[in-house]
Amino acid sequence: MSPSGGRFDGRVALVTGAGSGIGAACAARLAAEGACVGVLDVRAAGAKATAAAIRGRGGTATALTCDVSDEKQVVAAVAELLASYGRLDVVHSNAAALGRDVYGRDHHLETLDADVWDRTMAVNVRGAMLLVKHAAPRMADGGAFVLTSSVSGLTGDLDHAAYGTSKAALTGLVRYVATTYGARGIRCNAVAPALVLTDAARLALGPDRLADKEAERLLPWACAPEDVADLVAFLASEEARCITGQTVVIDCGTLAHRPEHALHQWRLAPP
Template structure:
């Protein structure tokens, strides 16, 4: 029996990139996975991939970062779950959805600042708030943060601020939800080869990015998904309130 058999998981931003890797990994562990995305077709493609591999999944379509986003997401989740097997409730919530906002402090426009906070910080807050009644005791919340929260990264200051907020939310929720046996942790990836980083197609840029890690390569989505799967499992039952570095040892030296 796989480690998440009988569990239900929701992965926000599960239709592409790191989120897709997480959704597919949790499904391989036996979870019924709700694959969220704002693009229904992309989410459906992930579901088909999971099903071809023998897993179980359904789509949840909702745009984050807009008024009423959390309510819309959970309404879609409830409908999808009821249509799948008539069950209810959730065991694993992965707050993965996020957008990039590059620029130094003098380069970030106000609307760009507001947008990145709306998607990366505000949306997870209210997704959790509206989801607590569905999350079963003994459940898991995993927030996908970023390694830029532990180093100075002026080229993406607004983005880094949103992920710092997510780390604080992680710590606070761990204390708040501990009495229910719910663990809350954050995973901090470094540079990952997904479509959010199209510049990695340039060989020189890729080599530069690989040089950040002591392991000498750029991460794949599966590298992060494996860490999330661990935190979602009972193996991580005694870990909570942690911001787990998953950068491949990036920027360890000076």
């Protein structure tokens, strides 16, 4: 691990929501390419497990327990990371409220509990803003933010209006961050996945909804957390030095077609 010549050798990265799923894969990827990684999650056990797995493979990582919606905790987490490694170059804001208590109650707009809306916005949007607010001033040598959005922020649906609206807000935040910090050499982009096969997605959607979503993609393979990590690492790297303010869709073709055309194709040639 940490091979010389890695794209993030000598760099320090912070990944939120890194205790499982996409965030864990992204933290592992950045570490594999040489970064010292702050593995942040509201679940201490998850953060510790991801950090331990990285260290077990020879990488450098520290676990940070933090609720990204709490400004004091975000300030403390950024300070702890800086105290450990002395600099900050990459921030991947990936945490989202996906539990049964929030995403699991994000149903039809007419029956939506306003508390579900507020908590979704607090974690998914306010959390991303707080990270930028407290990390950007500490990036002394340029840097890159990557936010995890979703195709749910680019489309409408009959449920998950709070979640989808929170992800749409990130498209705006990306542009504001890119504009605010561009002159300092700090870039900001978002990744917008469709279905990624994580435990959280399987649990939140259930087998029927999962099968429906699987049927939406054009490619025969599904998107894994490691596929998102490839894109995040690219956007965070010098190879993407001319890309900022963008939301990049990674969806195996889910948004590239009209739904009825896909259904038609599946009827003509079932898999």
